[in-house]
Amino acid sequence: MTFPQQLIDGYRAFLISRLRHEQDRYRTLAESGQTPQIMVIGCCDSRVSPEVIFDAGPGALFVVRNVANIIPPYEPDTRAHGVSAALEFGVGALRVKHIVVLGHAQCGGVRAFADDAEPLSPGDFIGNWMKLMTPAAEKIGPRGTLSRSEYLTKLEQANVVNSLENLKTFPRLAKIIEHGHVQVHGAYFGVATGELSVRDDRTGAFAPVAAEDHARLFGSPRF
Ligand SMILES: [Zn+2]
Numbered sequence: 635m636t637f638p639q640q641l642i643d644g645y646r647a648f649l650i651s652r653l654r655h656e657q658d659r660y661r662t663l664a665e666s667g668q669t670p671q672i673m674v675i676g677c678c679d680s681r682v683s684p685e686v687i688f689d690a691g692p693g694a695l696f697v698v699r700n701v702a703n704i705i706p707p708y709e710p711d712t713r714a715h716g717v718s719a720a721l722e723f724g725v726g727a728l729r730v731k732h733i734v735v736l737g738h739a740q741c742g743g744v745r746a747f748a749d750d751a752e753p754l755s756p757g758d759f760i761g762n763w764m765k766l767m768t769p770a771a772e773k774i775g776p777r778g779t780l781s782r783s784e785y786l787t788k789l790e791q792a793n794v795v796n797s798l799e800n801l802k803t804f805p806r807l808a809k810i811i812e813h814g815h816v817q818v819h820g821a822y823f824g825v826a827t828g829e830l831s832v833r834d835d836r837t838g839a840f841a842p843v844a845a846e847d848h849a850r851l852f853g854s855p856r857f
Pocket of ligand 1: 677678679701702703738740741742743744
């Protein structure tokens with residue numbers, strides 16, 4: 635077995651650049667432990683690394699990634715729940731102040747859900763996982779006159795909202811959110827455009843942030 639050369643080369647680059655600049659920070663974090671203020675739930679997709687999008691250094695973000703950035707609802711059974719465990723650790727132990735659900739365009743998980751009419755088998759882990767999106771799909775209703783890409787965008791954003799709503803099914807977390815100790819946010823990254831949108835709590839709409847900077851650097855958004 636050969637460890638991928640790409641990773642060895644990447645590690646060398648890390649040694650030369652980031653580690654040289656951030657070594658003190660790594661040492662401090664090793665001694666004092668991590669105290670990230672922000673938890674991000676993102677997708678596994680290789681194009682949407684939260685640390686890259688938010689230019690975050692070591693210790694800045696507590697990140698959980700899974701297919702289609704889903705937070706499953708509270709299920710207090712005896713089975714293992716990875717996202718719930720991470721939430722418990724992030725909120726209970728690290729005391730993060732913000733939870734961000736980061737959705738994205740061209741999400742393969744969301745597309746699989748929208749396309750897949752096949753009956754699920756017990757070994758169909760993606761299919762069973764994506765079933766968690768059903769409330770989001772029900773909420774937005776049928777595709778109607780929307781183009782396929784418009785519908786997928788709507789579903790991707792509804793899926794972010796569904797994850798945010800599932801956060802509130804965790805009784806202790808719901809109280810913490812209600813008291814304002816933790817703020818929850820929905821965000822959406824356009825892979826092709828590089829645009830980041832954030833959900834407005836009051837209107838429910840996703841609106842671009844730093845839009846002027848984006849327009850100045852990259853011109854009009856391309857869809
Ligand atoms: Zn995705």
